[in-house]
Amino acid sequence: MADAPVNNSLTPQPGHLYVVATPIGNLADLTERARAILGSVDLVACEDTRTTGGLLTRYGLRRDLIAYHDHNETEVAERLADQLAAGKSIAVVSDAGTPAISDPGFRLVRACRRRGLPVVPVPGPCAITAVLSASGLPTNGFLFAGFLVAKTAARTAFLEKYRDFDFTLALYESCHRIDKFAEEIVATLGPDRVVCIAKEVTKLHETFLIGRAADVRDRLLKGSLKGEFVVLIAPTDFIL
Ligand code: SAM
Numbered sequence: 001m002a003d004a005p006v007n008n009s010l011t012p013q014p015g016h017l018y019v020v021a022t023p024i025g026n027l028a029d030l031t032e033r034a035r036a037i038l039g040s041v042d043l044v045a046c047e048d049t050r051t052t053g054g055l056l057t058r059y060g061l062r063r064d065l066i067a068y069h070d071h072n073e074t075e076v077a078e079r080l081a082d083q084l085a086a087g088k089s090i091a092v093v094s095d096a097g098t099p100a101i102s103d104p105g106f107r108l109v110r111a112c113r114r115r116g117l118p119v120v121p122v123p124g125p126c127a128i129t130a131v132l133s134a135s136g137l138p139t140n141g142f143l144f145a146g147f148l149v150a151k152t153a154a155r156t157a158f159l160e161k162y163r164d165f166d167f168t169l170a171l172y173e174s175c176h177r178i179d180k181f182a183e184e185i186v187a188t189l190g191p192d193r194v195v196c197i198a199k200e201v202t203k204l205h206e207t208f209l210i211g212r213a214a215d216v217r218d219r220l221l222k223g224s225l226k227g228e229f230v231v232l233i234a235p236t237d238f239i240l
Pocket residue numbers: 024025094096097098099100101102103125126127128171172173174198199200201202203228229230
């Protein structure tokens with residue numbers, strides 16, 4: 001395991017992997033350090049070369065890109081770790097937000113950690129922390145469970161398991177299931193449970209629906225169900 005301090009300057013160091021967060025909507029949210037690192041690493045590993053190519057072009061940057069996504073993660077992670085071991089500097093990004101958070105990245109980071117190669121976070125946007133921080137729901141602790149599986153029985157079982165959890169539950173949900181999920185929360189946890197459903201955060205149509213689960217569901221169903229959603233569920237006894 002590497003235990004030497006890593007170099008946190010704006011200049012990528014040989015053999016270092018940079019885990020770089022990119023905007024979740026608002027392009028002004030790319031940090032200065034992210035921009036500097038993305039503009040000068042030897043290679044950028046990204047989910048979709050067109051998406052990241054477009055992002056880099058918006059910032060006037062050009063770099064060599066390599067596809068690293070859900071379908072080739074295991075194999076490409078080892079190849080990238082080989083290149084890092086040979087002295088290349090590499091940044092990993094996802095299409096939006098923080099890599100490895102419900103996005104590719106974990107396998108590459110683990111491959112580097114296993115080999116003792118330095119891994120440097122370049123923090124920035126992440127949908128879950130953005131929503132939690134602005135929700136007004138308890139932030140003293142939270143359980144982030146990513147995306148729930150599609151099957152209703154498993155989703156209900158998850159909600160039942162955490163019914164009396166002491167901290168906020170935080171989840172990602174797709175636009176195809178957000179209406180169903182809002183119904184499931186009301187049915188399983190009751191109409192009075194305090195929830196937050198946030199949509200299109202940092203984008204033009206950013207919306208926070210906060211309150212009783214039944215009211216939030218009704219307001220959600222009145223609006224457009226397109227876009228990207230984060231769901232927070234407050235602990236049982238929480239009053240807004
Ligand atoms: N790694 C990303 C991050 O750090 O936020 C998350 C990637 S995950 C594949 C995509 C999910 O994150 C979306 O389906 C949605 O649940 C959530 N998400 C991403 N951007 C969002 C936004 N601008 N507003 C609300 N939710 C968002």
